[in-house]
Amino acid sequence: MKPKERYKKLKEHLTQENPVLVEVINEYEELDKIAKKLGFLDENKTFTEEISWWPLISVLGTFSSGKSSFINEYLGKKIQTTGNQAVDNKFTVICYSKNSEVITLPGVALDADPRFPFYNISKEIEKIDNTETSINRYLQLKTVNTENIKGKILIDSPGFDADVQRDETLKITRHIIDISDLVLIFFDARHPEPGAMRDTLNHLVEVAKNHKDADKILYILNQIDTCAKEDNLEDIIGAWQRALSQKGIVSGKFYAIYNESAAKIENEEQKERLKKKKDEDLIEILEKIDKVLIDRAYRIVKNIKTKSNEILENLPLLKERLSSFRTILLITDILTIALFSVIVLYIKNLGASSYVVYGLIGFLILAFLFLHFKAKSFIAKFMAKKIENSFLKSSFIFQTKWYKPYLLAPSKATNKKIKNYLHNLIDRSKTFIQKLNDQFITLQHQKEEL
Incomplete structure (x- = not known):
């Protein structure tokens, strides 16, 4: 251009x-x-x-970790498909548009838009897959008309526990973390034991390990309402923190949230306690998202x-x-x-x-x-x-x-x-x-x- x-x-x-x-x-x-x-x-x-003119916020995590639900709730519109299985194998770049309808465009649209810092990522993709349609294979663009996304760019990653294109996805992820202003890494709180989350740790957390700008990486334990029935929230968070530390993650903030509208917590006292924790953490996460716009x-x-x-x-x-x-x-x-x-x-x-x-x-x-x-x-x-x-x-x-x-x-x-x-x-x-x-x-x- x-x-x-x-x-x-x-x-x-x-x-x-x-x-x-x-x-x-x-x-x-x-x-x-x-x-x-x-x-x-x-x-x-x-x-x-x-320099990127729009701050880039990356949302990473495994399938069923709630990252797409978080994005939908943040935007106030359901633009990302949610579920326990793989629903998309591409990185979805989300930005603002005046159009009332959500529009999905191929990855090549990113190269022609001055808002996006994806010139170098195109080169990274060419190294992985040297074909004319390679960028369309790994990236897509969605535009949405909502005030929350104005002046920002969100990236929703494909899940990392899929065998297809895993290595290629991780190579692109490393580059995305480098160019991002803020990185949110989601974990599914329903699988706190090291054995069940070994795949996530080996194929996702390793990418963020010892990153030169570790303060921009937030670790989010999602869906805590589904596994805190015994009122053991601190134990659950502690188990995850220990597992992360064993992999060398010693910096970065840890948060615990859940989708309140989908939660089914019978004990009112426990419900109030979880809600307080979720509200405090969610406010801080959203403040950090807003702050990247100011910083940029x-x-x-x-x-x-x-x-x-x-x-x-x-x-x-x-x-x-x-x-x-x-x-x-x-x-x-x-x-x-x-x-x-x-x-x-x-x-x-x-x-x-x-x-x-x-x-x-x-x-x-x-x-x-x-x-x-x-x-x-x-x-x-x-x-x-x-x-x-x-x-x-x-x-x-x-x-x-x-x-x-x-x-x-x-x-x-x-x-x-x-x-x-x-x-x-x-x-x-x-x-x-x-x-x-x-x-x-x-x-x-x-x-x-x-």
Whole structure:
């Protein structure tokens, strides 16, 4: 997708789901222009591709663990089929739409939508299954018209205790956990003993084990109403926690919930106790889901400051390398000109005619131009290999292209107009932060009033 088309589509979606961020697209567009002018960004790229504009919440678990029921209840609509058996073998990506009907689209639809951070996941799928329809085999998209999903993306995973495509599913799951803002892993409380949940532990929990961002992973023990008849909720939770710790899971929050509308608890005292625990945990889970939307919005705005500062920090380094490049190439050109001048004088002193001398000069000029561009390419490649910073390296390569005037190259890195523009972008990002603060404070007040 071309940058201009991406800007347009992002604005269309954000106008519906998060209007405060619409203006931020213009700031990214300006930042892209500066970065492209300096060579820090490829002409067909945009910084808006490097960050997900919608927070991604992954819901993982085994069949019958209640994850699809949780999603339906959260959305307020039954869009996912529930049951004790496998009902779908694909990852279902769920997002907002104005259409009143739930629409299911093939996985390829995800590649064309700027909301989704699935460009890399497409590559991961290609590694697993290198066919034209591979993404449709593992992913599908569902759109739903409900306020709770506005500005967010949910992923419902296929169950992990199915033998079909298990290894492939786990490979994709690892990548989904990496790109997710929040990961909910569901367990069926009806099978607390290690033997019954061995498959889950071996094929699901291992994926999340020792993850670098373990705090974003929540472990949810669902359907606790079905196995707490003896009022032993703490024992059940403890059994699961011990089983998880044996597998190396030592971080991540543990919750216990159930579907109150489907629960059949005869003992009123026990019912009240379970409900209190469920309500407390569910409120915290929902708060964390809401928080990822806020965190993602701030991250998007702060990324303007981050990228602007990254360019500013690299400008002195760019100037240093371009100055060295200019000096080396200038010395090479001077030596070449001096050598060719000696040759012309030598031929002239031998008594050659004017036609011969002028012809020689014309030939040497062409030879100089050929050697100049050859030397320029060689020196640029040699110096670029020694630059470890990929961001700086791309700019250096751009500034040393054959058609770029090398004598003026260092001036690009000292352009005050560009530096001032970057500082202005940083200042404007602070204004957007304040707008986000005002928006989220207003939303918080509205929730409290409700």
